[in-house]
Structures are given as C-alpha cells and as structure tokens.
Amino acid sequence: MPSLRQKSKPARTTFILLGFVAALLLTMAIRPVASLAEPAEPPQLVFEPDHYDFGLQPLNWGSREAWFQLRNVGTETFQVGSPEIAGPGQEAFWADNGPCYGSYLNPGESCSVRVYFGPHDAVEYSAQLKVNVDSYSFTADLTGTGGRASFVPSSSPTDFGVAKVGSAGTTREIAIANTGNMPGGVFIAVIAGGAIGSFQILDENCTGVELLPAMTCTVQVRFQPASEGVKKAMLGLFGESEGPTPIVLTGVGSAPDPDLPADSVSGPLAAAVAHPKAHRRKFRRGKRLRKRHHKRSAHAGARNSVFPVR
Secondary structure (H helix, E strand, C coil): CCCHHHHHHHHHHHHHHHHHHHHHHHHHHHHHHHHHCCCCCCCCEEEECCEEEEEEEECCCCCEEEEEEEEECCCCCEECCCCEEECCCHHHEEECCHHHCCCEECCCCEEEEEEEECCCCCCEEEEEEEEEECCEEEEEEEEEEEECCCEEECCCCEEEEEEECCCCCEEEEEEEEECCCCCEEEEEEEEEEECHHHEEEEEECCECCEECCCCEEEEEEEECCCCCEEEEEEEEEEECCCCCEEEEEEEEEECCCCCCCHHHCCCHHHHHHHCHHHHHHHHHHHHHHHHHHHHHHHHHHHHHHHCCCC
C-alpha cells in the first residue's frame, strides 16, 4: 500500500503545471494590451491649395470667396474639427463649417471648406485657415488687399483772395488726384452750400472719366462776388463708390469802383458831368438840327434831279 508521501507527488506536479499554464496565458493576455498602448500614427492632412491670394477687393462691394480641399494623406482615419481663421488679419476673412466640420476622413478622402474675403480698409490682409485634429493643426495661408479710389484736392480750402463786386473776378484751377489703389470715377461736380452765387465752375475734366491711381484731373472755378464781405462755399465731387470729396472755397468781396468825379475830367466831358441836364438838352437840340438839315439836303437833291442845274 503506497505511503502518504507517494500519493502527494502527482498532485504537486499538477499544481506546478497549472501554475505554468496560468503564467503563459497571463503573458499572452498582456501582450495585446501592450500593443494597443503603443502610439498611433499622427494625422497627416493637407489643404489644397495651401495658399490663396484673393487679390484686390473693393470696399463696400460684398465679398470674394474661394474653396479649399482638406485631404487625408495618411494611413489612419481621423475626425476633423471646426475650420477657423487665425492671424493678424483674421477680421477680413471668415469660413463656412460646411461638410468638413466633425467628419471622419479615411485615407485618401477629402472635404471642402469655403472661405470669404471682405476687407474693411484699403490695406493688405494676411491670415490662416486652420483645422485641428486632436493636438495637431493644419493650415493654409490667406492674403488679400482692400481696394478703394480716393480723390484728394491739391488745396482745400482754396482761397481766391479779394475781388471787387461787379468785376471779372478771380479764377483758380484745382487739381484732383486719385491717391487710392484702384481706379475710380466722379459722376458730378457741384457748388453747394454758402455763397453759391459767388462761385462758378467754368470748366472741368473730372466727371465721366475713370481716374487711375496716381492720375489727376482739374476743375476751373471762378470767384465773382455778388456782394461785399467774406464768401464761403463748397465744391463737392461725388464718386461712383465713395462719398463726396468736399473742397472749401473762400474769398472776399470788396466794394465796387466808385462813380467818376467831375473834377477828374476836363473839356466838354467835364461840362457834361457838371451839368447833365443842360448837356442832354443841348444834345437833343443838336439832334433836331441835324435831322432838319438832312431833310433839306434830300429835298434839294430831288429837285435838282428833276430840274437839272445848267
């Protein structure tokens, strides 16, 4: 009959085998967990195009738009965040969320983003279109320029000096320059406000003409005061897309020339100035005498033609 020691030996061997199997299974179970903890491939997304220039966009004329494609060029699938605009000139650009926001991009797939450019001033703008995936950012550069025609007079106010009432007045030529960065035109030039009766536009070559940047046109204005005193009015140039260009016009009307005094002339003219009534009577009497003489001469001529003198 076997002893107690002989009976426990197979049990011990079985326990050792079971421990080894358990350790092996535990090792196999831990290995997949370790592989899942390894870092995945970082997202690889690109914008097409990666840069876009919106060019010259007139102010107050709406906005210009462009489309961008966000493409997954990696080997993993990623979820795309909300497109946004960042950078110093971001106030002039904005983007649609569109189909990109929250979408999953498989390798090789893309989604579209629409970007708008609406400048507020005639300056250059730059910003970035940006999409985030986890802690990664993907961008495309954006540029554009605000455009405006700006009309600036050579002198404002324009001073016409002193001119006598009733005289031919004073004429000035005012140059108007386009100091903006895009062409523009003037559709009307008018004198308005104040002493409009003392200023007149004589000639101009500004209205109805497209004025390119750095080019000039001229307006010829005359100051002919209707009365004495300081005169002030406004010359307004109204552009096609901008507000009026105001030009202040100033001048002083002085007293007209006085009547010619009698002691400043001599001879028959002095007598006429000193005694105007007597001079008029004498003038009328002489006119009657001349008329009577012409009648007699005509009568004598007719008689001689009938009865020729021998």
